[in-house]
Amino acid sequence: MITVGIDVGSITTKAVLLTDTTWQSLLLPTGCSPRESGKSVFEQILNRAGLSPADVNYVVGTGYGRISLPFIDKAITEITCHARGAHHLVNGTDMVVDIGGQDSKVILIDEQGSVMNFAMNDKCAAGTGRFLQVMAAVLGADVSELADLARGAESVQISSMCTVFAESEVVSLLAQGVPKERIIAGIHRSVASRVASMAERLGRGERLTFTGGVARNDGVREFLSRELGQEITVAPEPQLAGALGAALLARDRCKQTLVTLDEIH
């Protein structure tokens, strides 16, 4: 059986192609058209595997662009997909922290990887990848360098949660001559504390798994672990958890359909 999960995020579009034994993945920037990037990531991953759309049994789309994909069999939210993906990637996960480009979520899951409860940020960008991106731009750095730049630095307090106000706060900190690395550490802490408060409200899990693009940032992970007072495991390939979850849910659905067909025959 071959299934595909397509996760169209605000910044990156991810695809996972799942066969009975293996899975492979592909990432593309989303750009200005979620529909186009979703289509193109699907075509490219199939091409690379030497497959055609007819070879695929089921496609699940997820991420904010999920509704704009005409070729999928079903759209499932990234909350359900990240839960399933994290459950597969890290054994025994009971709580998932997912920080993506424009959203952050905390998800409580059961032993099957199903969602039991979740919390998600309100419409502002505080505590998301976008917040890091905006701050990186102010500091003249790339978002991927932030963790290395801040390594070992003591964090400065960034009091504004609002991205716009935090940006001016960073500018004024720079003007005061506060070292860049301390500011970056402060930014990491700001993201972590925002997400930690969502986790507190939901009721803490035993085994926390970190997914989404921001999970690649070691600084955020460290502060998150400090804020929550417990270890947090970064999922292998954290950015792909959503697309992998989508492909796994596609497989589940496909099996269900087969069972129903068997019953009919």
Place this chain on the structure above:
Amino acid sequence: MSNDYRPMWESLGLDLESHDQLLKAIPQAFGGVYMQQKNRPAEMEYFDFVVSEIHGLRIQELQEHKSRGGKVVGAFCIFVPEEIVRAAGGICVGLCSGAEIGTAQAEKVLPRNICPLIKSFMGFKLGHVCPYFESCDMVVGETTCDGKKKAFEILNDYIPVHMMETPQMKREKDKVLWRSEVRDFVTEMQQFTGNQVTYDSLQRAIIDVNGKRKVLARLAELRKNIPAPISGKDSLLIEQIAMYDDVDRFTEQTTKLCDELEKRTRAGLGVQEPGALRIIVSGTPMAVPNWKVPHIIESSGAVIVAEELCTGLRYFENTVDEDGSDLEQQVDALAKRYLDIDCACFTPNDARTDKLVKLAEEYQADGIIHCSLAFCDPYLVEANRVEKVLKEHNIPLLRIETDYGQEDSGQLKTRVEAFFEMLAAKKA
């Protein structure tokens, strides 16, 4: 709108340019949210017609009433006893304030961060865009929340405001206070309209308004059926229209609709599949044209079966006792009915959380969505109590905080859909 109402709007002093923009936006929004629905009851035609004439026919009726010397009284809260306005020969209209309008003007007198409903009513008044507002001779304010309480002082610069002090607790002394407020309102309305409120006129008004509440309760009762015979969006629209339509006509039309729904129920017809998720919405009022969250919910495959809102159950769930033998007993009955409303402005407000548990059971709801306007302290804070009680009863809850803007629609859709995926998995 069929007739040319421009001369009327002009005479009301409306800012015609802004008003045109508003009127252009409503059919678009209404078409997208309402007319795309499948399996709508045929009797919704009347309510669609009311919306198509939103600033036309009803305003004309209000003007005719005024030309006969009648008064029009506006209200923003379901604590204002409509019966007393009617008994004094006035017409009471609920002013909607469900759209972001005149923000720049409103912000001249209000802080930037304030409840969108308050900002909206100030915007409507200062921007001269609501013909209902401009038809009002007076507004009745209340002290249900700090934002409104203080905003009414400002509104009084532009239109006479009579304030009623709504208590914050429900002890005996609070009941005495509220009873005196209701009694004073009778005197106030008599003076304002020049008409005497008599036992007979008040009795008539109590019976008429009870009639409206009873037909709305009948509609609510019908929604307990599986599959639900009417969508939550249509029901909300009816509840919104109840606040400003002619009472007798509204009762008659809603009765017709309920008759149709009864037939549908007997035939097993519904708006969604019998297996569709059943949701109760609870929280702050949803005023016209704020259909944002119900639209997201129902376009994600669920059906809303009840609204524990001011534009919903809180408006009609209790009736006024009709057995009073003199005016003072009628006032007692009115005061009692209104103080029974379980608004988050009261402390404690266990009756509301207890009711939610009961509603979830009676309506066989799969989950509750708590929806509050931004900056509404009473409801946003009370959400914690709601969450606690629902958790004890294993009733799934999703909490939403939003305003009249559309920029968070995508984000809200993700949360609502994820909630439904979770509920569906639990159900399976």
